Each structure stands twice: as C-alpha cells, then as structure tokens.
Amino acid sequence: MHHDAAGAGSKPKNWPSDVVYLKHPVFSNSQLRDRLRPGSSACDYTGKALHELPTVSTPLLQQKAATKITSLANQPSHPAHPHFGLFATKDLKPGTLLLPYLGVVTLSDDADENSDYCLKLGPNLAVDGEKKGNEGRFVNDYRGIQSKPNVEFREYIDKSTNEIRMGIWVMNTAHNKKGIKKGSELCISYGKGFWKSRSVYV
Numbered sequence: 001m002h003h004d005a006a007g008a009g010s011k012p013k014n015w016p017s018d019v020v021y022l023k024h025p026v027f028s029n030s031q032l033r034d035r036l037r038p039g040s041s042a043c044d045y046t047g048k049a050l051h052e053l054p055t056v057s058t059p060l061l062q063q064k065a066a067t068k069i070t071s072l073a074n075q076p077s078h079p080a081h082p083h084f085g086l087f088a089t090k091d092l093k094p095g096t097l098l099l100p101y102l103g104v105v106t107l108s109d110d111a112d113e114n115s116d117y118c119l120k121l122g123p124n125l126a127v128d129g130e131k132k133g134n135e136g137r138f139v140n141d142y143r144g145i146q147s148k149p150n151v152e153f154r155e156y157i158d159k160s161t162n163e164i165r166m167g168i169w170v171m172n173t174a175h176n177k178k179g180i181k182k183g184s185e186l187c188i189s190y191g192k193g194f195w196k197s198r199s200v201y202v
C-alpha cells in the first residue's frame, strides 16, 4: 500500500487520538515560514550553513511505509515502557533521509520548555511535536536501549516547498555501515542537555 502521510483516514497505526497527525509543519505565525526559505531576505540561514544543507525531493517515508509505531507495553525492561517507539519495517540503508520531524514551529523564545517533543530548528526557531506531529515524535533516545544511535537529526532543504526542515536520517557512520535491519528500533541522541535537565542518564 502506498503510504500517504496526509489527510483523514491515513494516520499510521497506533497514532494517539489526542495528537494531530501532520503531513506539513504548522507555523504559529505565518511570518515564520520565510525564515526557513532559502532565497528569502528573512531566511535565518546564510553562507556556509545554508550552502551545506542537502536538497531532498521526497523522504523515504513519504514514498513508502518503512516504519511502524510500536507499543512497548509488553516490554517492561524497555526504558520508554509502557509508551511507544518507532521501528523499521524494512532494511534501511545508511545515509537515507527517512522523514521530516514535523510539529508546530515557533520562535525559540516561545518554545515550551516542558515539552518532551521540542527540537531546535536553525538559529532562532523550535519545532514541537507534542500536540501536533508525525512519526518523528516517536523516536526514542538510544540511552538504555542500544549502545549507539542509528538515526540522527540533520536539517535539509525540502525540494517541493523550498523550505528547510529537520530530518531524521539513517546514520552513515562506521558503526552503522550496514544500515538498520528490519525490526530494529530507530534510536537517536536527544543530546546530553535533554537528559541533564531531567536528571536522567547523567
């Protein structure tokens, strides 16, 4: 089945009823969009930082199903028990852009400090998947699950909208040179700061 990440009736299995499923980011203020647009005078990215961003037409998950949101209710030893994680439903090659991390885009200053789903986006913005988001909000941190992360956050330019997005990519490092095997959990690093502020894993 073709995986359409949009619209009514196409939410992934196990999607929570109290979270809005997004196909595109939501902007808390429409003027913020230009900050993510290369070529706009309001763009927050300039010079090398902009130049080095890859341009991608369609992340893998927007072409075909490659992940599933899995309940951890029957895995009591999992550190994110009894909630959810995102798992690979096929082998994933190193360096693949899997999906954008979607949510509500705000100025960093307006971001909800207490959200467990909020990321920095470029120098001045934040994207929060707590109340509205996509599969990206289910990626757990690797700590206590795997020895190293197998996916990473990296920004890219989305070719169809010419806007910068935060992406979740299959890591392309020596420890992950075989990529991710079908059935494995996708695990990222939230960064030490995330856990330090929660007094966990420090």
Ligand SMILES: C[S@@+](CC[C@H](N)C(=O)[O-])C[C@H]1O[C@@H](n2cnc3c(N)ncnc32)[C@H](O)[C@@H]1O
Binding pocket: 079, 080, 083, 084, 085, 116, 117, 137, 138, 139, 140, 141, 142, 143, 144, 145
């Ligand atoms: C972005 S969410 C990840 C998805 C979450 N498990 C869920 O079902 O909604 C971040 C939250 O997941 C939990 N989490 C993620 N990785 C974890 C880990 N390695 N150890 C313990 N808790 C984790 C923590 O509660 C964290 O605040």
